[in-house]
Amino acid sequence: MKIAHVTIHSAKKDETVRFYQEYCGLKVQRELGDMITFLADGEGQTAVEVIDDAQKAAQTSGLSIGFAVDDVEAYREKLVADGLEPTEIISPNPHVKFFFVKDPNGIDIQFI
DSSP: OOOOEEEEEESOHHHHHHHHHHTTOOEEEEEETTTEEEEESSTTSOEEEEEEOGGGOOOOTTOEEEEOOSOHHHHHHHHHHTTOOOOOOEEEETTEEEEEEEOTTSOEEEEO
16 A cells, blocks of 8 residues: 555645646646646656645645755755745754745645
8 A cells, every 4th residue: 555645725726736846846647627636756656636625725734745855955045046935954863954845835845
């Protein structure tokens, strides 16, 4: 068994899809009309499902989604240059570094 997808109900669907494409490197895998878009690294991979649904817009308290990057410091600098507001880098031990930035729905996205 594996995780098939994580669903985000969003009042900002198009902006959310662009965020996950541009900053998380995900690609649109399929769309169900104008309402639902699935994004993932590749076919058959765990996906982020974005549903256009302002009534059930994401409740973000305690939720985060993590993405691995090659260089945490450089990636944080890129997001700052693009006008996003990432947290400072967190390093709970010498072998781990990460930071967070909010997606358009206020969900914490962790880059590690």
